Amino acid sequence: MADFYDLPDDLVIDIWGYMYEPEDVESFALVSKGIYSLSTPFLREHNRLKRQFxxxxxxxxxxxxxxxxxxxxxxxxxxxxxxxxxxxxxxxxxxxxxxxxxxxxxxxxxxxxxxxxxxxxxxxxxxxxxxxxxxxxxxxxxxxxxxxxxxxxxxxxxxxxxxxxxxxxxxxxxxxxxxxxxxxx
Incomplete structure (x- = not known):
């Protein structure tokens, strides 16, 4: 059976598009080192919105x-x-x-x-x-x-x-x- 960590990076990046709640963005980034490495643009946007709003x-x-x-x-x-x-x-x-x-x-x-x-x-x-x-x-x-x-x-x-x-x-x-x-x- 396939594991979440076996998903291709493109699919994981698509999943990021559904992280709407600010807390979800931070939590999802902490799921694994692999996901964290893909999270840079999303965390950057999240931190900008947090500072601005x-x-x-x-x-x-x-x-x-x-x-x-x-x-x-x-x-x-x-x-x-x-x-x-x-x-x-x-x-x-x-x-x-x-x-x-x-x-x-x-x-x-x-x-x-x-x-x-x-x-x-x-x-x-x-x-x-x-x-x-x-x-x-x-x-x-x-x-x-x-x-x-x-x-x-x-x-x-x-x-x-x-x-x-x-x-x-x-x-x-x-x-x-x-x-x-x-x-x-």
């Missing part, structure tokens, strides 16, 4: 240490695996609605808005009756809804810190967390 801060305006909520959501939607690495999320001061008297026409690029809309329409945590409302709010530039979408995708989140945001975001974030708690069972 383990602790994230979002803010209304991009700074050297933070990204905007929409930038973070776009990264998560383009690379869903990155969400598995976010263990801490710090939300710093911002207001939910980006469209103000100073910037009334601020909006997301068309393809970004389409990705956000698709994420809302396919989210099991947003009631069907509320999806159109969420889409309208996102089109207005409401980062509270964007934060809700981000938090819904962070299955490995261990710490959430929220500071200095307006009351509209408070309602949206609390509503999202309540829906997550309901579905956790």
């Amino acid at each position: 383990s602790k994230i801060s979002v803010d209304e305006y991009r700074t050297a240490e933070t990204s905007t909520p929409s930038e973070l959501l776009e990264k998560i939607l383009l690379s869903p695996r990155s969400a598995l690495y976010i263990g801490e999320l710090r939300i710093r001061s911002f207001s939910c609605c980006l469209n103000t008297a100073d910037a009334p026409f601020l909006s997301y690029p068309k393809d970004t808005l389409a990705a956000f809309t698709d994420a809302i329409q396919h989210s099991p945590l947003i009631k069907a009756s509320k999806r159109e409302h969420w889409i309208r709010e996102v089109r207005k530039g409401n980062d509270g809804r964007i934060l809700g979408l981000i938090v819904m995708r962070l299955t490995k989140l261990q710490k959430l810190e929220v500071r200095g945001y307006d009351s509209d975001c408070d309602h949206c974030l609390l509503e999202t967390l309540a829906r997550m708690e309901e579905s956790a069972e």
